[in-house]
Amino acid sequence: MPIERVHSFLVHPAKNQEEQPNIGGTRIPHNGSLFRMLTGVFDRASQECDIDIVFRPSAAGEQQNECRDLLVAYVQQPTIQRGRLIARRLQAVSTHRSGLGLLFLIKGNVDGEHRLVISRFPADQGVIAEEQHEQLSVEFVERVFMKSAKAYKSAFYSSDAPARGFWDGRAVDLQITGPRELSDYWIREFLLSELRTTGPAGTKRLAVALRAAILSGDDLAVKHELISAANLMRGQDGHRQSTRQLIQRLGLSEAATNALEAAIPRADLLDEVFQFDRAEFERHAPYRAVGLDNGALLIAEDARFNEVFRQQPVNEPEGQVRYITQGRVVEEQLRKTR
Amino acid sequence: MNDAIADYRQRYEAFLVKIAQNLQKLMAGYLEGVSHIDRVIARAKDPERFGEKARRKREDGSPKYNKPLTEIQDQLGARVIVFYLDDVSIVTEVVTRYFQPIEQRELVPESDWEFGYFGKHFVLPLPGDVVPRDVDPGKVPRFFELQIKTLFQHAWSEDEHDLGYKARKPLSTDQLRRLAYTAAQAWGADRVFNELWDELEG
Numbered sequence: 001m002p003i004e005r006v007h008s009f010l011v012h013p014a015k016n017q018e019e020q021p022n023i024g025g026t027r028i029p030h031n032g033s034l035f036r037m038l039t040g041v042f043d044r045a046s047q048e049c050d051i052d053i054v055f056r057p058s059a060a061g062e063q064q065n066e067c068r069d070l071l072v073a074y075v076q077q078p079t080i081q082r083g084r085l086i087a088r089r090l091q092a093v094s095t096h097r098s099g100l101g102l103l104f105l106i107k108g109n110v111d112g113e114h115r116l117v118i119s120r121f122p123a124d125q126g127v128i129a130e131e132q133h134e135q136l137s138v139e140f141v142e143r144v145f146m147k148s149a150k151a152y153k154s155a156f157y158s159s160d161a162p163a164r165g166f167w168d169g170r171a172v173d174l175q176i177t178g179p180r181e182l183s184d185y186w187i188r189e190f191l192l193s194e195l196r197t198t199g200p201a202g203t204k205r206l207a208v209a210l211r212a213a214i215l216s217g218d219d220l221a222v223k224h225e226l227i228s229a230a231n232l233m234r235g236q237d238g239h240r241q242s243t244r245q246l247i248q249r250l251g252l253s254e255a256a257t258n259a260l261e262a263a264i265p266r267a268d269l270l271d272e273v274f275q276f277d278r279a280e281f282e283r284h285a286p287y288r289a290v291g292l293d294n295g296a297l298l299i300a301e302d303a304r305f306n307e308v309f310r311q312q313p314v315n316e317p318e319g320q321v322r323y324i325t326q327g328r329v330v331e332e333q334l335r336k337t338r
Numbered sequence: 339m340n341d342a343i344a345d346y347r348q349r350y351e352a353f354l355v356k357i358a359q360n361l362q363k364l365m366a367g368y369l370e371g372v373s374h375i376d377r378v379i380a381r382a383k384d385p386e387r388f389g390e391k392a393r394r395k396r397e398d399g400s401p402k403y404n405k406p407l408t409e410i411q412d413q414l415g416a417r418v419i420v421f422y423l424d425d426v427s428i429v430t431e432v433v434t435r436y437f438q439p440i441e442q443r444e445l446v447p448e449s450d451w452e453f454g455y456f457g458k459h460f461v462l463p464l465p466g467d468v469v470p471r472d473v474d475p476g477k478v479p480r481f482f483e484l485q486i487k488t489l490f491q492h493a494w495s496e497d498e499h500d501l502g503y504k505a506r507k508p509l510s511t512d513q514l515r516r517l518a519y520t521a522a523q524a525w526g527a528d529r530v531f532n533e534l535w536d537e538l539e540g
Contacts, residue, residue: 054438054463061442063461161405167440168463168480194438196463201436204368205467265467268475272466 002108002115003030005078006038009087009103011120013094023087025080028104041154042106045117049156049170050242051273052196053187067192068166075114075162078107090120093189099123102145114162119154120186121145153186168196195240195274202274206233206243207284209263214287217259220330225256227287227299237278244270290323298323342406343392346413347385353473354382358414360468361482365416368436372428374421376489380482383413407479411461414482419492423532426458429486437462440481453522455495458486490524490531 006028012021028035055065067089074082083105090103100123108115126144130137153173159165171193173186187193210233214226229250236246243264247257264270288302290309300308314320362380369375383391392406403409418429434442441461447454464482469475487495502509502517509517 054440057439057441061439061444063441159408161408164405164409165480196438197465198436198438201465204436266469266471269466 002110003039003042003106004109005105005107006030006035007078007080007083007105009084009105011087011091011094011101011103013096013098013100014091015093015095020088020091023084023091025084025087027080038104038106041104041119042108042115042117045119045154045156046158046170049154049172050271051171051173051187052168053155053171053191053193054168054196055191055193063167065192067190071116071118071157072162072166074105075107075116075157075166078105086118090190093185095185098185100143110158113158113160115156115158116166117154117156119152121152155186155191169193197272197274199275199277200280202243202272203277203280204284205264205269206246206276207281209243209260211284212263213256213259216263219255222253222255222259225253226259229256230285230287231289233276233281234278236276238275240273240275242271242273246276292321292323296323298325339392339401339406343385343389346388346392346407349477350382350385350388353470353478354414356470357464357468357473357478358382358416360470361414361416361464364465364468365418365484369418369429369432372425372432374425375429376419376421376492378416378418380414380416383410383415388413411479411481412483413479414464415485416482417485417487417492419487419489421489421531422535423488423528424535426486426488430458433460433462433484433486437465437484453518453525455498455521456491456525457495460484460486488528490528494521494524 007025008028009023009025011023014020028038055068058064067086070082070086070089074086086105087103090101094101101120102123104117104119104121106117106119108117122145123142124144125140125142128139128141130139153171155169155171157166157169169191171187171191187195207230210226210230214223214230217223229252232250233246241249243260247260247270252260261267261270285302287299288305290298290305292298298309309323309325312322312324314322358380362378365380366378369378388406388410391410392403394402396402407413418433420426420429430442433439437460439460439462441459443459445455445457445459447456460483461481462484464479466475469478497520498517502514
């Protein structure tokens with residue numbers, strides 16, 4: 001049995017409250033349907049948690065992080081007292097918007113590695129119906145916790161040396177596509193962590209791959225599709241997502257997807273979540289597009305734009321310019337949008 | 339312990355050297371367009387040096403590292419060497435744009451009266467971009483160490499490492515004082531060159 005200990009704590013929303021409510025906690029026995037459900041959470045965590053995160057250093061820049069210290073202490077000795085300190089951390093950052101939550105700490109050992117899964121289930125409302133002989137009693141309850149709840153959050157850490165390891169882990173927040181403060185609550189405020197891949201690093205990788213995919217292929221339709229995708233990507237500033245999610249969101253064709261995927265250094269990088277950074281994208285953008293107030297749209301490879309389109313001032317005070325280009329027509333398309 | 343050291347040697351030969359080369363290219367790419375970079379270098383720790391470090395003991399005689407493959411964070415190391423002191427903060431800005439550090443420290447001697455090692459050190463997550471497609475990421479170090487140094491800091495630390503750190507017997511008081519003297523000269527040269535840059539070009 002890889003699971004060694006499970007604790008659960010009821011966590012109230014108490015951010016910015018001077019007096020923190022007491023936290024009720026219990027050890028979950030290794031039998032029954034709740035334990036079976038939590039075994040599923042533990043077993044699935046390595047797949048389900050798909051956002052790579054790292055702990056932040058201390059304010060002095062040292063390898064020390066308050067949240068990690070609590071997790072490591074719990075892993076080394078998983079007692080209810082040590083678990084309650086983690087629950088207290090979560091409570092101190094939980095707002096009324098986050099609401100009441102049930103925290104589970106599941107400590108196990110898999111293939112010689114210490115593993116810790118932290119899951120928070122939000123409270124919901126429900127109805128209990130109990131039959132006794134021919135009578136039915138119905139009761140409304142406000143503290144129902146469902147594993148299918150939409151705001152399910154989890155984090156996963158694994159290391160053979162937790163005292164020096166456990167600096168990176170993975171998390172999932174099923175509201176990651178929603179308002180940013182919800183994921184900030186789980187990853188930045190509670191776990192005191194950041195995405196492992198910074199926005200500029202993930203964005204540069206994507207822009208460079210896009211440029212390589214556009215330049216390497218012979219299929220003009222695919223090239224066009226990728227150029228359009230590059231323009232649409234500019235609208236993704238601040239969105240946290242993986243390259244694969246972005247490809248799906250933009251609805252790229254199979255051929256364009258394949259071309260882009262082939263230009264990414266490793267397939268698993270397609271699933272790394274990062275925050276798209278438009279300024280960084282522009283730095284490495286493969287194509288430059290210039291629109292004029294007469295409806296014209298000029299597109300060319302960024303590095304060669306000034307060579308392909310020669311600019312002449314016409315009426316400088318009014319900002320009027322004339323672009324001149326010359327070449328053989330190799331393609332013509334009618335498009336509904338830019 | 340011997341298993342871990344043998345395992346490291348195998349990893350070194352199989353892919354760590356290649357990963358270090360890729361890391362050097364990646365870092366150079368991130369720093370493209372930044373002025374006053376003398377060079378960017380990256381290396382995988384020599385297996386002999388890894389073995390020496392892995393066998394180190396604490397004062398009470400217990401091993402310092404129980405799981406050296408996880409615990410030793412400088413299996414991969416990179417160094418950015420810049421011309422002037424002010425360039426260190428410029429490079430730091432670039433580094434923290436592309437990496438989320440788990441450690442970021444300015445290393446200076448403990449006492450204000452001392453001269454010795456100066457430098458900016460980071461421990462950073464190793465980006466997947468540098469890991470070849472056929473390598474299992476589970477066998478690759480999760481982090482690497484990055485140092486940013488001026489030319490004089492770099493020169494001094496290389497010589498000090500060779501003469502002081504690797505010395506076969508403890509250095510005498512006079513030898514230590516002479517090493518501190520060279521550190522003071524390197525520190526002073528950095529200050530003067532930075533001031534001259536500011537006056538003449540800044």
